[in-house]
Amino acid sequence: MLKKQLCFFLILQLCSVIQLKAQSKSAEGLKDYYKNYFPIGVAVSAHDIKDTAEVKLILHEFNSLTPENAMKMAPIHPEENRYYWKDADAIVAFAQANGLRVRGHNLCWHEQTPPWLFKGADGKQVTKDVLLKRLKDHITTVVNRYKGKIYAWDVVNEAIDDDSTKFLRNSLWYQICGEDFIAKAFEYAHEADPKAILFYNDYNTERPEKRERVYRLLKKLVDAGVPINAVGIQAHWSLDEPSQQDLIATIKKFSSLGLKVQVTELDISIYPWEKNKRTLRPGETDAYTPELEKKQDEKYAEVFKVFRDYKNVISGVTFWNISDKRTWLDDYPVEGRKNYPLLFDQQLQRKKAYWSVVDFKQ
Ligand code: GLA
DSSP states (O other), rough: HHHHHHHHHHHHHHHHHHHHHHHHHHHOOOOTTTTTTOOOOEETTTTTSSSSHHHHHHHHHHHHEESSSSHHHHHHHOOTBOOEEEHHHHHHHHHHTTOEEEEEEEEESSSSSSSSEEEEESSSOOOHHHHHHHHHHHHHHHHHHHHTTTTTEEEEEOOOSSSTTBOOOOHHHHHHHHHHHHHHHHHHHHHOOOTTTTEEEEESSSHHHHHHHHHHHHHHHHHHHHOOOOOEOOOEEEETBSOOOHHHHHHHHHHHTTTEEEEEEEEESSOOOOEEEEEEEOOOOOOOOHHHHHHHHHHHHHHHHHHHHTTTEEEEEEEESTTTOOOOOSSSEEEOOOOOOSSBOOOOOOOOHHHHTOOOTT
């Protein structure tokens, strides 16, 4: 009888230990699991930080924010003599109030530019001198406003051409200024806030042809003494890209220049990478099957293992959007197609991939 009672007591004890463990697991967020590695961030809109369910999740899981769109040139500087600060200010204030760091995104990009930027009052394209002056005014004003509150800036975004046989993208920035606009953007940002960590940020950087071209640009900047400190691997990935080998090669190659590396816009699409807009093809579905979920789970586990292995050079990992409830990949580039690229589902619950990312034994 005594033996039976003892057994029962031991089982009870064991159960409560297991329960406690499970509770303490869910009490931790991504930022806690990764506290000895790097900050874990998320891209947000001003709306995201007003919604209580999202706010709770953000504060539980993340310790860094990137404004998804609010600091891009078109939204923040819609007219030459007018800035729109409301959304950007709200995100920075929210971060400050809750002790989160902020990455600024971005200062110079060929997309989401305001209509006035490349044109003079006569409607003609501006000269290089005028455009560089506008760039300087923009960067100085924006960086100054958030000095001491934004610790890192994506200074130049996506300056490499999509065509693998070409080097720099033939954007209006390039057509008007030649390649000078890149170095100048870094100089202006550094002048405005010498303490900010300055990034070049781009996508598909794990593909060998793109990696080489990004490296060529970075090396040129570093050799010329341009104040660049780090490189952002955007990481808009998919189920079969990048390979572990290509990811490691990119991290090693970029960091060999003495630059820090951050994963700045992570998501793992359940579809292969494509860029041109189109509509759904007949018979094409957007079902999130268990098989796709499993593959995504494995990919997440694989890339986070690499991030942990290279924690000495990786200084941050940021997800691009909070949950599968809303992602920029819905309808992009395929109209009418839903995507499921993140660690939280449409009800903001942790997906299987979440548990793989925080399981360091894998
Ligand atoms: C690029 C930009 C981001 C964002 C994504 C799509 O990666 O750097 O700001 O626009 O495209 O959301």
